[in-house]
Amino acid sequence: MAPRGKQKPAKSAASIKEVVRPQVPNWPPLTPLIPAEHLALETLCPGQILLVRNLFTSNLCKAYVSFLSALPLNTTPGNPKRGEAVRVNDRFQIEDTVFARMLWEQSGLQYLVESFEDPTIFGGKVLGLNPNIRVYRYRPGHFFDPHYDESNRLQFGEEKVPAKTTWTLLIYLTTCEGGETAFYPTVRKRGEKTPDPIMVEPEAGMGLLHKHGEDCMLHAGREVTSGEKWVLRSDLVVER
């Protein structure tokens, strides 16, 4: 007989798969929504930061926060890898092509991006949203230190089109105190005064797009002081 404790119960193929690839969430439907023609992509910083107010209605935000609260969120440890920004929040991450497509097509984002006055700012032919969906919950005391977001290469869609991410998408699902997304413009000429940071206060339902990759602005998620800040994150994907 094998010594006690040496034998492990055999895992079925299904349970191994679950460990490696968590099941995709059964996301709530994207309704109610304001028709896309009634929304607008506002420029906060030309070629760098765009905002869409009421991308999600307050009822939709509430439905999402209640749904997301039941997901297995992981608290990110405060010890990042070398070169990574300190980030303290609770997060959930999933590869979900179906949801990414639903969010792109149904929320109004596709319409807004494709009808934007200067489509060149997106850095190529926009294909949709990154299936790498992230959910963040920041509780009081949580924050994301200053960092740059990288552009990632991927094969997009069933046709595996060579693609890359060019802009970060954040959708704020709550309004809270603190928790601003702060952007730090760089000083262009020597001796010039450091410009004030551009502060975006989380507003339930607001979408934010900001350019990332090589000319990403340094940015941070400031500490939440009261309430909870919930964010859905993806990226714009373009052909490469």
Ligand SMILES: O=C(O)CCC(=O)C(=O)O
């Ligand atoms: O939560 C925020 O305000 C910023 C999030 C962020 O910078 C990121 O996801 O890379």
Ligand SMILES: [Fe+2]
């Ligand atoms: Fe970021």
